[in-house]
Amino acid sequence: MSKGVLLVNLGSPDSTNHKDVKRYLGEFLMDERVIDVPLWARTLLVKGIILNTRPKKSAEAYEKIWWEEGSPLIVLSERLQSKIDDHTSVPVSLAMRYGKPSIMNGLQELYDKGVKEVLLFPLYPQFAMATTETILVLAEEIRKEHFPDMKFITVPPFYNHPDYIRTLANSISEHLDGKDFEHLLFSYHGVPERHIRKSDVTKSHCKIDGSCCQTASAAHQFCYRHQCFETTRLVAEYLKLKPNTYSVSFQSRLGFDPWLKPYTDRTIERFGKQGMKKLAVVTPAFVSDCLETLEEIAMEGEEIFHEVGGKDFTVVPCLNDRQEWVKVLSRWVDEWAHQTPVEA
Incomplete structure (x- = not known):
């Protein structure tokens, strides 16, 4: 069975434009695992209040840190994905829980390469409802609807690895x-x-x-x-x-x-x-x-x-595409690809 890896990070607006930031915040904050209240209350809070005030402030914040190449989170995630892909024996794709590239696009990319077994890799060291869990739930929904013959293996939280x-x-x-x-x-x-x-x-x-x-x-x-x-x-x-x-x-x-x-x-x-x-x-x-x-x-x-x-x-900067980090993740991927457990 052909194997591949899907790295998943949080996500980012497409730009610092007010509309793009509002669209991103809407997707993020309407997630029931981020704001875990009944739909009617979440809709009232997010669409009735937050999205009428927060996007402007958030857009200004994004403008302060935006790079020429785009969102730092996306750019750094792409660099990490590219380096791991170069160091491993299986294809590695990248997705974001919110925004682009989507989990659907990431899985489609792997599927088009003949991948049937996916190492689903949330890029979060610690487990949380609003991070790891929401990724796993959405990915499984997409798999069932669009890629029913795909198999997922999930990397557990690595906070203590x-x-x-x-x-x-x-x-x-x-x-x-x-x-x-x-x-x-x-x-x-x-x-x-x-x-x-x-x-x-x-x-x-x-x-x-x-x-x-x-x-x-x-x-x-x-x-x-x-x-x-x-x-x-x-x-x-x-x-x-x-x-x-x-x-x-x-x-x-x-x-x-x-x-x-x-x-x-x-x-x-x-x-x-x-x-x-x-x-x-x-x-x-x-x-x-x-x-x-x-x-x-x-x-x-x-x-x-x-x-x-x-x-x-x-x-202290995040690990980003630090070479030592790239080597660690690449080794975890290859250990999985060759049926060696990645757990500690």
Whole structure:
């Protein structure tokens, strides 16, 4: 059976044009796994309120980080896909959950090459309803309708895979080499607290009380919060970081419901007010730099830090198409293609 790989990332508007940004936000925010309320309420919230106010602000943010070649997320994802394709024995295609190229187009591209068994590869280290799960659900819907003879094998979240931890740690070490910083903040994308409870397969473990993430449970297989803390713990262990020199926060909240805490913006502000002068930030929920890393952290985060007295603000780039990362992913692909498990 012919094999192939579909890398899937989040997505981006086609341009910084207001209409393109509005179209993208509409697709993204109407996803029931992003805003998980009844359709009528989601429609009222998204189409009646958010899409009448947010696109202008988002378009301005995209304009700040847009590259000549296009969206940084798309460009970097394309570079990664191209390099992996060059290093592996099976065809590798790229898709976005929202926007272009679509999952439908990515699967069609592989199908046209005779691929019948697809390694579905969500480019998210940690599992979440609004990232990994929505990709898997949509891909399966498309497979059933358009490619019923295709078979999917899914790459599990790799938040604790030794190869990923080593590569992330090496990237952090390289970019902070020679820089004198007081604290390393691991900033992860935020999700509503209810998403954590909804993903709890035990229906009782996840209490978000400060201890459940450190207590062994089957819930951890789908617990975004646990996986973020575990990534941090393993990287800190690898880098031999001293206690109290690193911490975790969550960014990009939306609406008024409680989201995972502590919030990144308030954490950065608090550090500055406490007299911290040199802060470094890494964003391990993303493998490709995007609006959330390039604008929200590298621009807004730095502005907040400076406003409250901070001096040096260093942002560690995502893994992007880093050569070590390309080699890791290429090896995982070839191990799968030759029937060797990719799990740790």
